[in-house]
Every structure is written in structure tokens, then in C-alpha cells.
Amino acid sequence: xxxxxLRLNDVRRLFDVSAPWLARVLSGSGPRTLKAVDGVSFEIxxxxxxxxxxxxxxxxxTVARLVVGLYEPSSGAIEIDGTDIASLKTRAxxxxxxxxxxxxxxxxxxxxxxxxxVRDIIAEPxxxxxxxxxxxxxxxxxxxxxxxxxLTPADGNKFPHAFSGGQRxxxxxxxxxxxxxxxxxxxxxxxxxxxxxxxQILNLMKDLQRRLGLTYLFISHNLAxxxxxxxxxxxxxxxxxxxIASKADLFARPLHPYTRLLLDxxxxxxxxxxxxxxxxxxxxxxIDPPSGCAFHPRCPYANDRCKTERPSLLASGGNLVACxxxxxxxxxxxxxxx
Amino acid sequence: MSALLELRHVRIELPTRRxxxxxxxxxxxSIGEGEVLGVVGESGAGKSIxxxxxxxxxEPPLRQTGGEILLEGGRIDNLPPDAFRRVRGKQIGAIxxxxxxxxxxxxxxxxxxxxxxxxxxxxxxxxxRTRAIxxxxxxxxxxxxxxxxxxxxxxxxxxxxxxxxxxxLAANPRLIVADEPTTALDVSTQAxxxxxxxxxxxxxxTAVMLVTHDxxxxxxxxxxxxxxxxxxxxxxGPVRQVVKHPQHPYTVGLMGSIPSIGGALGRLPQIDxxxxxxxxxxxxxxxxxxxxRVMDRCRVERPDLLQADGTLAACWLHxxxxxxxxxxx
Amino acid sequence: MAADAIKAGxxxxxxxxxxxYSFRRSPVAVxxxxxxxxxxxxxxxxxxxxxxxxxxxxxxxxxxAFDPPQWVDGGSPDFPLGTDEQGRDVLSAxxxxxxxxxxxxxFSTVFAVTLGITAGLIAGWRGGLVDxxxxxxxxxxxxxxxxxxxxxxxxxxxxxxxxxxxxxIALVVLVGSIGLSGWVQFARLVRGSTxxxxxxxxxxxxxxxxxxxxxxxxTHVLPNVLTPVLVVATIYFAFAIITEATLSFLGVGVxxxxxxxxxxxxxxxxxxxxxxxxxxxxxxxxxxxxxxSVNLLGDWVRDAFNPRLQ
Numbered sequence: 001x002x003x004x005x006l007r008l009n010d011v012r013r014l015f016d017v018s019a020p021w022l023a024r025v026l027s028g029s030g031p032r033t034l035k036a037v038d039g040v041s042f043e044i045x046x047x048x049x050x051x052x053x054x055x056x057x058x059x060x061x062t063v064a065r066l067v068v069g070l071y072e073p074s075s076g077a078i079e080i081d082g083t084d085i086a087s088l089k090t091r092a093x094x095x096x097x098x099x100x101x102x103x104x105x106x107x108x109x110x111x112x113x114x115x116x117x118v119r120d121i122i123a124e125p126x127x128x129x130x131x132x133x134x135x136x137x138x139x140x141x142x143x144x145x146x147x148x149x150x151l152t153p154a155d156g157n158k159f160p161h162a163f164s165g166g167q168r169x170x171x172x173x174x175x176x177x178x179x180x181x182x183x184x185x186x187x188x189x190x191x192x193x194x195x196x197x198x199x200q201i202l203n204l205m206k207d208l209q210r211r212l213g214l215t216y217l218f219i220s221h222n223l224a225x226x227x228x229x230x231x232x233x234x235x236x237x238x239x240x241x242x243x244i245a246s247k248a249d250l251f252a253r254p255l256h257p258y259t260r261l262l263l264d265x266x267x268x269x270x271x272x273x274x275x276x277x278x279x280x281x282x283x284x285x286x287i288d289p290p291s292g293c294a295f296h297p298r299c300p301y302a303n304d305r306c307k308t309e310r311p312s313l314l315a316s317g318g319n320l321v322a323c324x325x326x327x328x329x330x331x332x333x334x335x336x337x338x
Numbered sequence: 339m340s341a342l343l344e345l346r347h348v349r350i351e352l353p354t355r356r357x358x359x360x361x362x363x364x365x366x367x368s369i370g371e372g373e374v375l376g377v378v379g380e381s382g383a384g385k386s387i388x389x390x391x392x393x394x395x396x397e398p399p400l401r402q403t404g405g406e407i408l409l410e411g412g413r414i415d416n417l418p419p420d421a422f423r424r425v426r427g428k429q430i431g432a433i434x435x436x437x438x439x440x441x442x443x444x445x446x447x448x449x450x451x452x453x454x455x456x457x458x459x460x461x462x463x464x465x466x467r468t469r470a471i472x473x474x475x476x477x478x479x480x481x482x483x484x485x486x487x488x489x490x491x492x493x494x495x496x497x498x499x500x501x502x503x504x505x506x507l508a509a510n511p512r513l514i515v516a517d518e519p520t521t522a523l524d525v526s527t528q529a530x531x532x533x534x535x536x537x538x539x540x541x542x543x544t545a546v547m548l549v550t551h552d553x554x555x556x557x558x559x560x561x562x563x564x565x566x567x568x569x570x571x572x573x574x575g576p577v578r579q580v581v582k583h584p585q586h587p588y589t590v591g592l593m594g595s596i597p598s599i600g601g602a603l604g605r606l607p608q609i610d611x612x613x614x615x616x617x618x619x620x621x622x623x624x625x626x627x628x629x630x631r632v633m634d635r636c637r638v639e640r641p642d643l644l645q646a647d648g649t650l651a652a653c654w655l656h657x658x659x660x661x662x663x664x665x666x667x
Numbered sequence: 668m669a670a671d672a673i674k675a676g677x678x679x680x681x682x683x684x685x686x687x688y689s690f691r692r693s694p695v696a697v698x699x700x701x702x703x704x705x706x707x708x709x710x711x712x713x714x715x716x717x718x719x720x721x722x723x724x725x726x727x728x729x730x731x732a733f734d735p736p737q738w739v740d741g742g743s744p745d746f747p748l749g750t751d752e753q754g755r756d757v758l759s760a761x762x763x764x765x766x767x768x769x770x771x772x773x774f775s776t777v778f779a780v781t782l783g784i785t786a787g788l789i790a791g792w793r794g795g796l797v798d799x800x801x802x803x804x805x806x807x808x809x810x811x812x813x814x815x816x817x818x819x820x821x822x823x824x825x826x827x828x829x830x831x832x833x834x835x836i837a838l839v840v841l842v843g844s845i846g847l848s849g850w851v852q853f854a855r856l857v858r859g860s861t862x863x864x865x866x867x868x869x870x871x872x873x874x875x876x877x878x879x880x881x882x883x884x885x886t887h888v889l890p891n892v893l894t895p896v897l898v899v900a901t902i903y904f905a906f907a908i909i910t911e912a913t914l915s916f917l918g919v920g921v922x923x924x925x926x927x928x929x930x931x932x933x934x935x936x937x938x939x940x941x942x943x944x945x946x947x948x949x950x951x952x953x954x955x956x957x958x959x960s961v962n963l964l965g966d967w968v969r970d971a972f973n974p975r976l977q
Contacts, residue, residue, distance in 0.1 A: 055524040068875045095877050103875045111868035115890040125876045164612050165381070172872075179876060194380035194551060194613075199595035199606040206605070221525055228597040228606065251599055265529040267554025269581065269598055282496045282527055 003046040004082070005183050005215045006067065006101075011076035013037040013062055017287060034287050036062040038239035039076070041313070044232075046182075049209070049216040051230035053223060053262070057286040058236040060219045064187045067217060068103045069094070080183070099129050102176040106188035108168035112160040118171055119156035122146070125179035145174040149204060166197035170204065177208070185217045190225065202229060223266050227251060235259050238286055238294040240310075245319035253334055255321040257299045260334065293324065301325040341368035342410060342545050343392065343513055349404030350387055350396065352616065359616040361387045361400060363569040366643075369513065374539065374546045376560030376577065378553060380592075382613050384569040385549045389517045391415070392547065393432050394422040410512070428458040431506030431544075433535075435518040437498035440505075441490040447474075447501050448486035451508055458509035473504040478534060496527035500534065507538060514539065517549045532559055553596055557581050565589050568614055568624035570640075575649025585646035586653045587629045623654070631655060696967035699960035706957050710765035717759035718747070722924070727754045736945050749945040751934065757945060760931055761953050767927035768954070771841055772908035778846030779907075780900050783853025784889070790854065791861025792884050802858070805851045813848035814910060820844035821919050837922045841914065845907050852903070853896060860892035901965035905958045912954055928954045 018024060018031040037059045044050040052060040065071045066078060069085070078085045080097050088094045102125075105111040112121055122142045126132050132141050143153040149170040160168060169189060176184055186205070190198040202225065209216060220226050226233060226247075233250050235243040235258065243256040254260045281298040284290060292309050296302040305324050313320040314327055325331045350362035362384045369375045379385045390396045392407055394414070407415040414425055426432070434440050442450060451470035455461060461469065467486075474482035477500040490498055499519065506514050519535065520528040536559055539546050548560060556563050556577060564574040565586065573586040584590045594607035611628045614620060620627055626636040635654050643650040644657050690696050709716055719726060731754035735742045742749060748757040790801040808816065824840045864870060865888065873883045914920035915929030916936075923930065928950045935947025 055526060065871075070871055070874060091877075091879075098875070098877050101875075103872070105868040105872060107868055111872055113869040113873075113887055113891070116887075124873065124878065128876055128878050166612060175872065175876075195553065196380060196592055196595045196609045197612065199597075199608040200610075202597070203605050203608055223525075224597040224599050227599045228601075228603065261526060263599075265525045266599060267529075267552070267558050269554050269557050269596065282494050283524055 004043050005046050005080070006044040006217065007077075007079040008043075008063070008067075009041050009077040009079070011037055011040050011063070011066060011073045011078060013059075013066055013071055014074045032287060035239050035289070036286065037066065037073075040236075040239075040241050041076075042234050042241065042244055044183075044215060044217060046215050047209075047213060048232060049218055049230045051218045051220060051226045051233045052236055053220055053226050053233060054236035055221055055262075055283050057238060057283055059239040059286075060236050061187055062239075063236075064103065064185045064217065064219050068101055068185050069098055095129070099125075099179045100181050101183045101185065102179055102181040103185045103187065104169070104172050104176050104189045106191055108165045108172065108192060111172050112168055114160055116159075117156065118146075118158055118160065118163075121160075121171065122156070122175050122178050125175065129179055131178075131180060141178075145178055148177065148208070149174045164197075165193050166200060169193065169201050173201075173204070173208070177212070181214070183215045183217070185219070187219045188221070189218075191220065191222065198225070205229070223262060235262070238284070238289045240294060241313060241320075241322065242295065243319070243321045243323075244313065245321075249317070249319050253317075255316060255319070255326050255331065256295075256323050257301055257325065257331075258295050261298070293322075299325075301330055303330075341408075342371045342373075343547070344368040344408045345388075345392075345405065346408070347405035348388070348391065348402065348407060348415075350384075350391055350400060351403045352400050354399075356617070360619070361569055361616060362391070363619075364405070365566075365569070365571055366405075367564050367571065367574060369545050369547055371512070372539070372543045372545055373562065374536070374548060374560045376556035376563040377547060377549045377566060378551065378556050378563055379566035380551055380613055382568075382615065383566040385566050386517055388566075389515050389547065389549045393430060393515050394419075394426050395432075424458075427454065427511075428509050429512050431509070431511040431514040433499075433502055433506050433514060433516040433519045435521050437495060437502050437522070438490070440502045441498060443490050446487050446489055447493075448488075451501075451505060454505055454508040470504075470508070473508060474501070476507075476538065477501070477504045478530075479504075495523050496531060499523060499527075499531050503531075503535060503538065507542065507544070510542065511544060513545045513547065515547045515549070518551070519548070520555060521550070521552070528555070535559070553581070553593070565592070568619050569616075570624060571643065571652060572625065573646075573649055573651045573653075574643065579648035583648055585649050585656065586625075586651040587631050587655075588625045589651075591628075591630075623652070690967070690971070693967055695963050699963035699967070702956060702960040703964060706765055706953070706960075707769060709762050710769050713759075713762040713766050717756070717762045718745070719756040719759045721755035721760040721763060729754050733943050735943075736949075748949050749943075751931075751946045752938065752943075757931075757949055760926065761928070761950050764926055764928045764931050764950060765953060765957065767838075767921055767925055768908050768911055768929070768957070771838065771845070771911045771921070771927065772904050774842045775845035775849070775907045775911070776900055776904045778842060779849035779903060780853050780896060782846065783850040784857050784892075784896065786850065786854040787857025787859075788861055788884055788889065788892075791858040792865060792880070792888070794862075798858070801854065805854055808848075808851050813845075813906075814913060816848035817841075817844040817910060817914060818917075818919060820847060821914065825919075837920075838925070841911060841920055845910050845914075848910075849903055849907070852899060856895055856899060857892050860895065861888055864888050864891050898965065898969040901968050902962060905961040905965065908954070908961070909958055928957075 013036050015034040015036055016031065017034045019029065040063060042050070052063060054060050062071065066073055080101060083097060085094065085097065088097065119142050122145055123138050126138055126141060132138050142156055146153055146156055151167065151170055160171070163171065190201050193201060206229065208214060218226070218229055230247055232244065232246055234241050235256060237258050243250070243259050250259065251263070254263055284297065290297050291307060293306045293311050296306040299306065303324070309324070311322040311324050311327070313322045316326060345368070346366050348362060348365045349360065352359045352361050365388060367375070377385045377388065387396070387400065391402055396402065402415055406413055409425065409429060414422060417425065441447065448470055451473060452466045455466045455469055471482050471486060474485065479485055479497060479500055493501065516535065520531050523531060532555055535546065548556065550556060560577045562575060563577045563580050565572045565580065565588070567588050573580060573584065573589045580589060581593065584593050591607065591609035595609065597606060609628055614624060622638045623636040623641055626632050629636065633654060641652045641654050641657070643652050646656040721727070731746065731750050732752055734746050734750040736749040737744055737747045746756045750756055751760065786801050790798040821840060821844050870883060870887055873887055911920055911927060912929030912932065915927050916933045918933065920929055921927045926934070931950035932947050932954070935950065939947050
């Protein structure tokens with residue numbers, strides 16, 4: 001049994017999006033809750049790259065923030081290296097675990113403090129966790145981290161605005177590595193970058209994973225990138241996981257209709273002239289999700305059961321799918337014959 | 339066939355107190371009637387600035403200092419602002435990236451549509467309203483007649499972009515300039531909008547200049563594509579050629595670095611370094627410091643667009659081949 | 668040697684920096700800076716610069732009273748701007764008075780800014796009830812004009828303290844009351860910026876790293892909310908000077924033993940229409956020049972820091 005680094009068990013995260021109290025009283029409306037994450041469970045084994053894919057409002061970014069502790073789960077358990085985070089009550093007791101899980105953010109322009117020098121930005125985790133003693137040793141470690149991400153020690157003295165988007169992401173990665181983590185959460189790390197820069201960063205990430213034995217949770221909406229980096233993939237829609245599969249299985253034999261829709265929208269760079277399935281509707285408002293299976297308004301295979309009963313993740317050939325059509329054997333094969 | 343839109347040696351500069359920066363450097367291309375030209379490039383390549391110049395919305399201190407922009411044979415870049423405004427709405431429609439800011443949040447979409455229609459077409463109120471509803475139906479807004487009086491914030495992102503497309507088409511323009519029209523949308527919505535744009539332009543015979551950094555969108559939509567780098571055109575040609583058989587080393591690197599499903603899983607081929615900033619463009623070919631096939635000539639002389647295999651590429655590699663071809667007869 | 672080269676480089680870089688460039692290009696900014704600087708230097712070094720010490724009773728004699736300025740018939744170079752009803756040199760009185768005005772203005776501004784930044788940071792960072800509480804206090808205070816607030820606080824102190832102690836702490840009370848009347852605008856400014864910065868990824872990154880929240884607020888958020896504060900503080904400085912002058916003019920500001928520009932104006936006011944105009948006019952002109960140039964400087968600071976205008 002592979003060593004499990006991260007486990008989420010039926011995690012929920014709710015946000016109160018009610019109107020202010022007085023407005024509610026005057027208009028007679030009730031409280032409203034946004035179920036950003038609605039019962040998500042998955043595991044990540046050591047050294048693996050697990051990807052969460054989905055569109056806006058699916059909750060993947062919220063899951064990322066739950067894992068690193070920026071939010072607390074409304075219910076459910078998050079276990080890191082076997083320890084349930086919720087059982088550690090104080091900041092101090094959580095600190096050693098938190099140190100081992102770090103994050104790289106999407107926006108290279110907002111994720112570095114514009115008033116700090118790069119050197120100080122990277123040194124902050126080292127100082128916070130007192131990993132290295134003495135200014136000289138800290139400086140040496142910062143230089144080493146800069147070199148690891150293909151920057152130079154001289155870059156340490158500059159401010160973030162002197163760098164391009166790709167270079168800033170490298171600095172973010174160096175900062176994330178400074179606390180000597182085992183597990184990195186990468187929230188759309190290349191979505192804001194140009195395609196050629198993206199290739200550099202993806203290659204860098206793979207190198208680092210191999211060299212340092214890191215485990216990754218990779219969040220993205222770009223299926224091609226996910227194909228390239230991940231081992232296992234979870235597809236999210238409106239706060240729920242609809243499919244979890246190995247990379248090979250997900251791309252060769254996608255089961256959930258939403259997964260199929262996503263694959264269909266990937267642009268055809270090979271110019272095969274492949275026909276697209278007509279896509280229906282847009283992602284609904286997560287505050288008011290559809291009843292039963294959240295995907296049923298857009299699903300070509302929805303029946304009455306789908307409108308009322310929420311499907312649970314069931315095993316299907318080594319993978320997990322939450323779909324009544326799959327369970328009932330109603331799903332056509334893939335690729336669809338047009 | 340004379341071109342609908344033609345750019346000849348257009349140069350756009352940005353004066354700063356540290357000196358003048360050249361944002362667009364001697365760019366020439368043309369768009370034929372009903373054609374879809376994709377303009378692709380990474381950030382800082384100058385594609386948005388070129389689009390802004392064509393629409394006439396270059397933001398000062400940026401200004402065009404050289405070359406000509408011709409619409410149906412007549413120059414438009416030297417028109418006074420009033421005249422350009424008339425051209426802009428009637429002949430050229432614009433679609434920008436953010437549908438939220440493209441629509442005035444204080445007016446209903448119906449009113450914005452009617453206003454545009456009446457500015458450029460001589461139609462009475464009722465006729466304009468009818469046409470507006472027709473347009474909304476054409477872009478796929480469900481219940482167009484009822485939603486006529488709705489405000490932009492009551493629509494989702496994809497729906498708003500459809501309204502923006504309706505606005506752009508309102509006066510039956512000959513050309514639509516779309517700057518990253520789908521970047522801010524979800525992937526499934528992107529696909530819908532792109533296919534809508536394609537269909538509408540085909541039906542109305544409108545040409546499209548589609549500016550984007552997303553090669554996938556180009557591959558699906560464009561007839562021809564121009565690849566821009568550091569303010570210049572690196573390669574231009576039919577989309578199939580450029581995507582499958584790129585001739586310029588930058589395009590080759592660009593296409594290679596795009597991950598694809600089912601592709602090889604090892605290291606992604608990458609282009610080392612980054613696009614030069616405006617103030618530090620090297621002499622000769624702008625790509626020479628990063629080019630795997632650089633020659634001495636590249637560092638000194640800037641290449642023109644030369645005939646390559648199926649496309650035009652600004653690369654001295656192809657001059658050699660042409661010369662060789664000439665020598666060997 | 669190397670140190671000199673580095674220092675020269677630093678000066679060169681500061682000179683070339685965008686801020687300095689904008690400054691050099693703006694004649695208004697340069698002139699106001701010169702005026703402000705001259706007045707400030709004159710005020711600070713008043714004991715050495717002023718030709719007389721107007722508060723040393725041994726040097727004052729009633730014979731010199733009501734001397735007009737130098738260029739008017741009857742004036743003398745001894746008293747360039749004339750003398751007041753007690754024989755004190757008006758120029759010296761202005762310099763010493765400006766000292767008080769500037770001192771009160773500066774300290775009350777520092778007080779208001781410090782209090783405002785602290786309240787704003789706490790309100791913006793904590794949110795919820797703490798934020799609501801602080802902001803309601805601020806809202807309530809905003810419904811009173813600043814001068815009234817200062818008068819109120821001043822009045823309370825005066826009525827509760829015995830008479831002989833009042834003069835000693837009068838300056839402190841003055842600084843405190845002007846400062847307390849002004850913290851609200853800084854608090855609101857900082858609270859707004861804090862709310863914005865709090866959600867930015869670099870702050871989230873610091874939280875993920877495990878940095879203590881207090882440390883995050885002081886080392887990460889604070890440097891990024893300071894710029895608009897600087898702009899408003901410059902303008903508030905001018906306002907504080909005027910407020911002090913107003914209070915002194917009304918008789919509830921500085922004690923009469925340490926007259927500020929406001930006090931001088933009040934004293935001279937009585938003689939304005941009996942012919943001895945110089946006793947009030949010169950302090951008034953000085954006050955106006957000081958406040959105007961500080962305001963203009965503040966305008967330039969605001970424009971220089973506005974990224975949209977660049």
C-alpha cells in the first residue's frame with residue numbers, strides 16, 4: 001500500500017453569502033449558503049502528482065486552500081501524513097505539519113510582496129521555521145534555492161517588478177521550496193503565463209519533483225497541461241468530484257459525461273478536423289446548484305433519477321465515477337460515433 | 339482580389355522619458371473579404387497594440403509614427419477622430435476580452451444595441467428594436483425579446499460576450515477585430531463562443547482579425563495566421579501550414595512547447611530565455627539570442643518576410659535556401 | 668573610496684528616480700518646497716536666526732512699541748517688520764511663533780497618523796465585530812467638525828484641571844486634541860487598503876508559510892498601505908497648522924506665554940484698524956504662505972504617486 005501523504009474525507013466547505021442582516025429582514029429573504037466544496041474525498045500517494053480539473057465555481061481552488069490551511073473545513077477530515085489537522089488545536093502544534101505543505105499561487109504578479117526584495121521573500125520561510133541559523137547561512141541557502149529554479153544569486157537583490165511573469169513564478173517556487181516541504185499545492189501555476197514560458201515552468205516542476213521527491217496537488221482547467229504532468233486526475237463540478245481516474249484511463253476511456261464534455265472542448269491543434277459534440281448551457285451559479293446530480297441540466301443522458309438523486313462515487317474498473325448512467329450501463333462507448 | 343484591410347509598414351512608438359520604445363516595428367499584412375486572420379503571439383509581442391491601432395483606440399502616449407492602414411483602399415490611420423469614429427462603428431466592429439467592462443452596466447443591453455444600430459444605420463425606433471432582437475436571437479440569447487430589457491449584470495460571462503458580439507455586428511461591419519474574446523471565459527463556454535463567431539462571420543461575410551495567445555483557438559478558427567514576436571511578424575501563412583509545418587524557429591519552438599493530449603510525455607521542448615522587453619530588443623533578428631539555428635547574419639541584419647515552404651517567414655535560413663535554389667537552378 | 672562611489676551612486680539614483688524627476692519638472696513643487704523649507708529652517712533655528720528674543724523680558728522696552736516696518740517712515744533696521752504693543756520685534760515673534768505652529772502641526776499629525784494607521788490595520792485585518800466597532804466610533808466622530816472636537820477636548824481638560832497646571836500641559840493637550848480630531852480619515856484609508864491587500868496572494872502566501880498574523884500585518888501589509896497615507900498626511904499637516912492657529916486665535920490654543928502665529932494674529936487684530944497693521948498682517952501672511960506651500964507640496968506628492976497619471 002503506497003504511503004499516503006494527503007487524504008481528504010468527505011470534506012465540505014460552506015460560505016455564508018446571505019445579504020446583510022437588515023436587508024434580509026426588510027426583504028424577507030432567508031440565509032443563503034454557497035457550498036463551495038460539497039463532500040470531497042480523495043487520496044494522494046507519496047511522489048505522485050494528483051490533478052484537480054474543472055471550470056469556474058467547481059471548488060478546486062477552495063480545495064487547494066483547505067489543504068494548506070487558508071480555510072478550515074466546515075465538516076470532514078483532512079489528514080496529512082496520517083494526522084488529522086483538526087485534531088491539532090493551536091497554531092504552534094500545527095506548525096510542523098504546515099511547514100511540510102506549501103503552495104504556489106496562480107497570479108505571479110500578486111503573489112510576491114512588491115515592497116520586499118526577492119532575497120527576503122525567499123528567506124521568510126527559512127526564518128519563520130528557523131531552519132538555518134545565522135545570516136550568512138541563510139544567504140547561502142537563498143542563493144542555493146535561486147539556483148535551483150534557474151535564477152542567479154544577483155537576482156536576489158532585486159524587487160519583483162524587475163522580473164517577468166515566468167521568472168516571478170520561479171521565485172514563488174523557490175519560496176515554496178524554502179521551507180523544505182514534502183508536498184506542494186500548485187494552484188493553476190502556469191495559467192497566467194505564455195505558452196513557451198509555461199513549458200519552462202512545467203519542465204522545472206518535473207525536475208524538482210524528481211530531484212527532491214515531492215508530491216504534488218496540481219490544480220488546473222487546462223486538460224492538455226494536466227495530461228502532461230499528472231498521474232491521477234480528479235474531475236470536479238460544482239463542488240463535487242464526479243470522476244477520479246488514472247491519467248491513461250481518463251483520457252482513453254472517460255466515463256462521466258462532464259469529463260467527456262471537457263475533453264471535447266480541448267482545441268484540435270492536430271487539425272484532424274474532428275467534429276465537436278454540441279455543448280449545452282453554461283456552468284450554473286454555485287449558490288443555486290441543480291437538484292440531484294448537479295450536471296443533469298446539461299447532460300445528454302439525464303433521466304428522472306438524475307434530477308432527484310445525487311450520485312455517489314462508485315468504483316468502475318479501477319477508477320471512480322459518480323454517474324447514474326454509468327451505474328445503469330446506459331453510457332455509450334468512447335469516442336462517440338458521429 | 340483587393341484586400342479589405344491592409345497594413346503597410348506600420349510602426350507604433352511609445353515615447354518615454356528614457357527614450358522612445360518601438361512597440362510595433364514595420365508590420366505589414368492584409369485581410370481579405372470574409373477571411374479570418376489570426377494574430378498570435380505572447381505577451382508583449384505587440385498584437386493588441388496593432389489591433390488597437392486598427393480600431394483607432396491607441397492609447398496615448400502610444401502613437402503611430404510610420405506606415406499606413408488602409409480599409410478598402412482608403413487610408414484610415416490619418417483620419418481626424420470624428421471621421422474615424424464613424425468608420426469604427428460602421429465598417430469595423432470590436433470585441434474585447436472582458437465582457438464585464440465592454441458593456442455599460444447602467445444601461446439595458448437592448449438600449450445599448452439600439453443606440454449602436456441607430457448611430458450607424460438610419461432606422462427608426464421600432465425598426466431598430468426589431469433588428470436588435472433579431473441580433474440577440476442570432477447570437478443565441480434564449481428568450482431574446484424578454485431579455486431585451488435586462489442589464490449586463492443579469493447575464494453570465496458567456497451570455498455577455500454574446501451580447502458584445504451582437505453589438506459588434508449591429509451595424510453590419512466589413513471587419514471585426516476581436517482581441518482575446520474568449521480568454522476570460524470557461525473552456526466549455528470558449529468553445530461555444532468561438533463556434534458562434536465563426537458561424538456568424540461566415541453567414542454575414544464579415545472578415546475577422548482574431549488576436550489571441552491561444553494557438554488552439556487559432557487552429558480551429560482562422561484561415562491564415564500571423565505570428566508576432568517583439569513587435570514584428572515572424573511568420574505568416576495559411577493556418578494549416580503554420581501549425582503543422584512551421585518555418586520560423588520561433589514558431590517551431592512555440593508549437594513544440596504546447597502540451598497536447600496523447601503527445602509525448604517527456605520534457606516539453608522549451609525555448610530558453612524570454613521575449614525581450616521593449617527597451618532591449620537586440621539588433622538584427624529579434625529572436626537571435628534564443629534561436630537554436632542562429633547564424634552570424636541574424637545578429638546583424640533584420641530579415642524581411644521571405645518565402646519559405648508554404649508560408650512567409652522572417653528568417654535568414656530561408657534566404658539561404660532561396661539562394662541555393664537559385665544557384666542550382 | 669568604494670563607500671564614496673556607492674554613496675555617489677545612491678544620490679545619482681535618487682536624483683534620477685521617477686519621484687525626483689517629477690519633482691524637478693514641476694515648478695510649483697520646487698517653489699513650494701523652497702518656501703516650506705525656508706520657513707521650517709527659520710522656525711527651527713529661530714533662537715539663532717531671529718534678531719531678537721521676543722520673550723526675554725529684559726530686552727523688551729515699551730519705548731520701542733508700535734514701531735512700523737523698516738521701509739515705512741519711523742521704522743528702523745533694528746526691527747525689520749516693526750514691533751507690537753509691547754515692543755517685541757515682529758519678525759522674531761513670527762519666527763518663534765512659526766516654531767510653535769510647526770511643532771504643534773507636526774506632532775499632532777504624527778499622532779493622528781499613528782492612531783489612524785493602527786486603528787485601520789486592526790479594523791481591516793480582523794474584520795467582523797472589531798471592524799464594525801472601530802468604524803462606528805469613526806462614523807460618530809466624523810459627524811462633528813474637527814475644530815469642534817478639538818474645542819471639546821480642550822474645554823474638558825481645562826475645566827477638569829487646576830489652573831496652574833493648565834499652561835504646562837496646554838501644548839500636549841493641544842496636540843492631543845488636534846490629533847484625536849483627525850485620526851479617522853487615516854483609519855478609513857488604511858482600513859480600505861488593508862481589506863484589499865489582505866486578500867492578495869502574497870499575504871496568503873505568508874499565512875501558508877506560517878508567519879504570525881501580527882507579523883504579517885506589520886511587515887507585509889503596512890508597507891503597502893502607506894503611500895496614500897503619506898499624501899493625506901502632508902495635507903493634514905497644513906490643516907493641523909490652521910486648526911492650531913484657529914484655536915489660538917479663539918484663545919483656547921497655546922498659552923499666551925508661547926504665542927504661535929494664531930496668537931500673534933489675534934493680538935494684532937485689535938490694532939488692525941487703528942493703524943498698526945503690521946502686527947497682524949505679517950503673521951497672517953506667513954501663516955498663509957506656510958499653509959499654501961505645504962498644500963501645494965501635498966498636491967505634488969499625490970500626483971507623483973498616482974500611477975495612472977504617469
